Amino acid sequence: VQLVESGGGLVQAGGSLRLSCEFSGYLFSSYAVGWVRQAPGTEREVVAGIRWSGGGTYYSDSVKGRFTVSRNNTSNRVFLQMNSLKPEDTAVYYCAAELSLKWTPGDSFNFWGQGTHVTVES
Numbered sequence: 406v407q408l409v410e411s412g413g414g415l416v417q418a419g420g421s422l423r424l425s426c427e428f429s430g431y432l433f434s435s436y437a438v439g440w441v442r443q444a445p446g447t448e449r450e451v452v453a454g455i456r457w458s459g460g461g462t463y464y465s466d467s468v469k470g471r472f473t474v475s476r477n478n479t480s481n482r483v484f485l486q487m488n489s490l491k492p493e494d495t496a497v498y499y500c501a502a503e504l505s506l507k508w509t510p511g512d513s514f515n516f517w518g519q520g521t522h523v524t525v526e527s
Contacts, residue, residue, distance in 0.1 A: 407516075438500065441500075454474065
């Protein structure tokens with residue numbers, strides 16, 4: 406399994422970015438996928454997750470109402486639409502996956518991408 410993120414960059418506060426994660430491997434539709442971010446000097450935070458069917462999603466309180474996770478099981482991609490960005494959203498964003506039909510936010514991920522940088526200027 407390989408995960409490749411794209412779509413990061415520099416944006417002004419209040420702006421939007423759309424991150425994309427391309428999944429290479431088998432049985433993509435059986436994987437739960439999450440977006441995990443890490444800012445310098447902080448622990449990793451799972452900000453969003455989506456189950457295999459797309460019907461179950463999770464958001465951390467810090468992004469709820471501003472970020473939307475979605476997936477396309479035909480194109481093997483997961484997206485994170487980030488709106489109303491704040492300077493505190495600045496971090497490296499990782500796409501992560503776990504072969505699970507019952508993923509919950511407390512579960513770990515076995516597969517990780519290399520991350521994409523998001524910088525939000527005030």
